[in-house]
Amino acid sequence: MRDCERFNFGLQCAGGPYGPAGVLAALRQRRADLGLVPVQGTAGGGVWWAPLEPTGRRKIIARLPFVERQNHPAGLPVFAIAGPSGRHRQ
Numbered sequence: 001m002r003d004c005e006r007f008n009f010g011l012q013c014a015g016g017p018y019g020p021a022g023v024l025a026a027l028r029q030r031r032a033d034l035g036l037v038p039v040q041g042t043a044g045g046g047v048w049w050a051p052l053e054p055t056g057r058r059k060i061i062a063r064l065p066f067v068e069r070q071n072h073p074a075g076l077p078v079f080a081i082a083g084p085s086g087r088h089r090q
Contacts, residue, residue, distance in 0.1 A: 007074035020048030
């Protein structure tokens with residue numbers, strides 16, 4: 001996951017928390033503006049995207065990598081989830 005963060009957003013990326021629950025909590029608490037969640041769910045992970053739907057304040061904005069290449073160091077398929085930005089934050 002760290003390789004995905006750094007490859008897509010640079011070496012200065014703060015990184016963590018990992019996992020859907022941690023990412024959504026960080027966005028909800030405004031500790032982060034963007035989070036990455038693996039496309040493949042984890043065992044016992046449940047329906048992690050359910051909190052995105054009712055409020056509409058957190059959204060999946062991209063699936064990375066845009067182009068898949070074999071043996072790529074940051075090839076883990078992830079969703080980029082964004083929290084509300086600017087004056088629209090609540």
